[in-house]
Amino acid sequence: MTTFLFYFFAILTVVAAAGVIAARSPIYSAMSLVGTFFSLAAIYALLLAHTIAVLQVLVYAGAIMVLFLFVIMLLSLGESVGPAKVTFPRVVGGLVAAGLFAALVIAARPFVPAAAQTPPSFGTLQSIGAQLYTQWLAPFEAVSLLLLVAMVGAVVVAKSRV
C-alpha cells in the first residue's frame, strides 16, 4: 500500500512540477505549483511527518500561493506567445539540470537505510512543539524577527512613491 501511494504521489509531484516550468501562463504555473505542494504534503504524511504535512498545506498551498496569485493578477501579465522553441540557453539549462540530477543521485546512493523504528510520538505536534520551545528556542525567536523584518520590508519596497 505504501509503495502504491508513494509512486502515485511521486509521479503526481513530478508531473505537476514539470507543469510549473512548461505552462505558458503564470496562472497555470501557479496552479501546477499548488498541485505539487498538495502531493508533496501527501508524501510528507507517508514519512509520518503529519505536522509538517499540515503546515505545508496551510502555509505553502494556502498563504504563499494566494500571495503569488494576487501578484500575478495585480500585474496582469500576458501569456508567452508562439510555440516553445529549443534554443541554445534551454539546451544548456537542460544539460546543467541533468548533470546536477546525476550528481545528486550518485551522492544519494551510498546511504545505507537505517529503517529505524519510530516512537509513537514521532512527528506529532506535541513532540515537535516540545523540541521547538526548548532545544530550538533561539532559531525560533530568530525566525519571528525575520518575519517581522520581512513584513516591514515588503511594505516599504512595494509601496508606491508619492
Added chain:
Amino acid sequence: MEGITLQHYLFLAALLFSLGVFGVLVRRNALVVFMCVELMLNASNLTFLAFARDSGMDVGHLPALFVIAVAAAEAAIGLAVIIAVFRSRGTVNVDDIRTMRL
C-alpha cells in the same frame, strides 16, 4: 517503509531539485523563476523529512519548519521586489532587467 526505502525519497527530492534548477535557468518570467525556487526549497524539505523518518528521530522536522517560515518571508519580499520592478520598468522579464537601480 516496506518496499520504499530512503533512496526512493532522496531520488524524488533530487529530481524535484533538478527540475527547480532547470526552471530557474530556462524561464524568463521572474514570477515563474520564483516558483521554481519554491520547488527547490520543497526538495530540501523532503530530504530533511526522509532522513528524519529513516533515523527514527523527528528532530529533522524542525529544520523543515524553519525552511517553510523562511520561504514565506522570501516570498513576501521577493514579490514586493517584483511589484516594485514592474512599476518602474513595466516588465518582469529577467532578460530585460539589467540594473538594480530603480
